[in-house]
Amino acid sequence: MSAVSVSSLLRARHLSRASCAALSGASPQRLALALAPAHVRASPFSTSAGASSSSLTSHVPTTPDSVLNSAPGTKGRPPIHLLSLADLSTKQIQSIINLASSLKAASYANRRIRTSLQSKNIALLFTKRSTRTRVASETSISTLGGHPLFLGPSDIQLGVNETLYDTTRVLASMVDGIFARVGGHDEIELLAKHSRVPIINALSARYHPTQILADLQTLVEVYGDKGDSSSLSKLAGIKIAWVGDSNNILNDMLVTYPRLGIHLAVAAPKGDAYKRDEIVWQTMQDGLKAQSEASDVPVGQVSWSNDPLEAVKDADVIVTDTWISMGDEATKEQRLRDFAGFQVTEDLAKRGGAKPDWKFLHCLPRKGDEVDDEVFFSDRSLVYPEAENRKWTIMALFDRIFAKRMY
Numbered sequence: 001m002s003a004v005s006v007s008s009l010l011r012a013r014h015l016s017r018a019s020c021a022a023l024s025g026a027s028p029q030r031l032a033l034a035l036a037p038a039h040v041r042a043s044p045f046s047t048s049a050g051a052s053s054s055s056l057t058s059h060v061p062t063t064p065d066s067v068l069n070s071a072p073g074t075k076g077r078p079p080i081h082l083l084s085l086a087d088l089s090t091k092q093i094q095s096i097i098n099l100a101s102s103l104k105a106a107s108y109a110n111r112r113i114r115t116s117l118q119s120k121n122i123a124l125l126f127t128k129r130s131t132r133t134r135v136a137s138e139t140s141i142s143t144l145g146g147h148p149l150f151l152g153p154s155d156i157q158l159g160v161n162e163t164l165y166d167t168t169r170v171l172a173s174m175v176d177g178i179f180a181r182v183g184g185h186d187e188i189e190l191l192a193k194h195s196r197v198p199i200i201n202a203l204s205a206r207y208h209p210t211q212i213l214a215d216l217q218t219l220v221e222v223y224g225d226k227g228d229s230s231s232l233s234k235l236a237g238i239k240i241a242w243v244g245d246s247n248n249i250l251n252d253m254l255v256t257y258p259r260l261g262i263h264l265a266v267a268a269p270k271g272d273a274y275k276r277d278e279i280v281w282q283t284m285q286d287g288l289k290a291q292s293e294a295s296d297v298p299v300g301q302v303s304w305s306n307d308p309l310e311a312v313k314d315a316d317v318i319v320t321d322t323w324i325s326m327g328d329e330a331t332k333e334q335r336l337r338d339f340a341g342f343q344v345t346e347d348l349a350k351r352g353g354a355k356p357d358w359k360f361l362h363c364l365p366r367k368g369d370e371v372d373d374e375v376f377f378s379d380r381s382l383v384y385p386e387a388e389n390r391k392w393t394i395m396a397l398f399d400r401i402f403a404k405r406m407y
Helices: 003-023 028-035 090-108 132-143 164-172 185-194 209-223 248-254 278-294 308-312 329-338 346-352 383-401
Strands: 121-126 147-151 177-181 199-203 239-243 263-267 302-305 317-320 359-362
Touching: 090 209, 090 383, 121 132, 132 147, 132 199, 132 383, 164 185, 177 185, 177 383, 185 199, 199 209, 199 383, 209 248, 209 359, 209 383, 239 248, 239 308, 248 263, 248 278, 263 308, 302 308, 308 346, 359 383
Parallel strands: 121 147, 121 177, 177 199, 239 263, 239 317, 263 302, 317 359
Antiparallel strands: none
């Protein structure tokens, strides 16, 4: 277990014992339960910065009962949650990519895949519509022998009919894991805080970890050596240019790529709507500091500008995303004006000085505004292998976390 994991666990145990002091009048049984390590709630891999005090938390117990009602993970450990890739070490990320590559190879060769989720029920909690994430997660769970339980926007609305706390406690008592695609990041943080089973962030307003795992697998398939097509060390030193919105995909790139030695150049429009997320920026800096202290491998450099031409200079890979995401429709015309000059084209890459063999990534769905057809359907484009790799990386992640093989 990493130093970060150990420190998080110790803090959680300290709080549990402190809470027991308030139980001086309680029965011995209740006091014993409160002291038990099995009731530690904090995740050893999750860092929860900037949690919101939204109305969704208004009925969350603050008494020691919230400690007493917690439940253990594996062998007395609290459950592992994945809210962003900042929660994983580079070795753990490599482990997931290794497994994803093995699962993909096994499927292509018609070899049997180990059913590590046999008899497990996994809730897919989606508050927004989805194509790739839903199909990838449902097929992954089925392939691993588990049962996917899809709960869409018409089935459940977090914090509407009941508090998020109540929803979390009920779901966690009936399933073995929750894969949640939510709105605000505070929602996924609260799910993780109060769940007795592992929570994986399928997407939140701040982070999109499963997309970056798919991108990493796609990149090592391109830049890796034959026979060693899953080693992330092969990506050290390449430059990735992000040309687009300051969004959840970029945020998970920031907390992940530099730790792997990947250089990241960001170009986002001017204005408050596109400024960097300071919580993410601090998380990135903390991760780079820890990585530098733990390894001699140089970390990647990060730059931020408002000029796409500056960002794509010497880029090996250019990445973008739709400029009009769900919820942005009301400001579409203004956003299109803000992004003038940001469309990824052959001309932009040439004028900016991208490398001659640069590649293109896009998480989909794609609109025609952010990238033209010439690039999107060219040999440079990796978007369809990237989309397929959502399945293999999600499957690997489910094996590692829901099957409790990350410990």
